Ligand code: FES
Ligand SMILES: [Fe+2]
């Protein structure tokens with residue numbers, strides 16, 4: 001800043017009463033024997049987790065998904081009732097790795113594969129993602145959904161949006177020069193381009209406040225079905241593992257490419273329902289921003305990554321497929337709950 | 343309105359996205375063909391090239407709903 005320039009706003013100015021960065025999650029209600037044991041041990045002494053042996057057989061998928069979500073959360077804001085040191089407790093890492101392996105195996109079983117054929121990687125990836133025709137929650141919100149249904153959508157989405165973009169940030173140091181510069185540029189915009197009042201996760205929190213919802217991380221995890229837990233686990237898995245950098249960036253690309261048009265539908269649906277302007281603004285911002293982010297993600301991050309590290313090319317498609325598949329599962333769960341045929 | 347070619351973009355760097363917008367990095371403003379100057383307050387913007395965006399001059403991803411032959415090259 002030059003001496004004559006306008007003063008930069010002081011940290012925290014114009015942020016309202018919101019203090020998301022200092023609020024930590026509360027441990028969720030267990031959904032089976034494994035999450036019960038993990039929640040109890042995290043609350044008292046995470047080292048005790050090793051005493052129960054590794055993961056017992058016969059644990060249900062939902063129980064496993066919630067447990068993995070809890071263990072991942074330790075690497076974000078953590079929990080108010082858990083010692084932050086638990087993040088690196090060997091017993092925690094062992095169980096987390098077992099659960100991640102199970103999840104990855106399941107994702108790879110669902111993946112039909114894709115042979116990268118054309119010499120223009122970016123166009124091929126863009127076309128692959130755009131060809132997706134999964135069920136759309138946004139189209140339903142556009143014309144039909146009620147206010148209560150929208151609020152439910154927001155609560156389910158909040159598990160991710162309150163830490164929007166954070167999982168992909170884990171991938172940044174694993175990239176070569178060109179994709180790294182491009183991802184940093186994309187994330188810079190997600191994080192508000194230096195302005196706290198424009199950070200996307202913060203915009204979402206403000207929108208939640210405007211409609212009377214809690215912005216505490218994980219506040220609505222208890223009501224979320226396994227589909228929501230799994231889609232969040234997928235992003236953390238791809239982000240935390242350097243080995244999965246291609247999948248992480250492919251996931252990001254698919255997310256960004258399929259965001260702008262549905263965000264436009266949500267804007268129109270929210271306007272139809274006369275809902276809070278902050279919520280409308282959040283999605284309106286994504287109509288514009290993601291028309292930039294998708295091009296950066298596909299052409300500058302993924303295509304450059306595939307060129308620098310050709311063995312990552314198919315992994316990028318695996319990540320893109322998984323994102324689209326997770327979104328379809330989310331949509332079927334929510335629309336199914338609302339009694340909408342999909 | 344047609345997005346300008348990269349060399350006419352004025353300031354910053356430009357990149358044409360096949361089938362989609364023109365990305366403009368580091369520009370302070372964008373002047374459209376009618377001579378109207380639009381202020382820019384983000385590091386990169388996407389300028390519409392299909393002319394069908396409802397947020398002109400910016401891209402709103404309407405191009406994604408166009409058949410292949412109607413998309414900007
Ligand atoms: S180029 Fe994207 S809407 Fe026109
Ligand atoms: Fe965003």
Ligand SMILES: [Fe+2]
Pocket residue numbers: 190256289290293
């Ligand atoms: Fe984005």
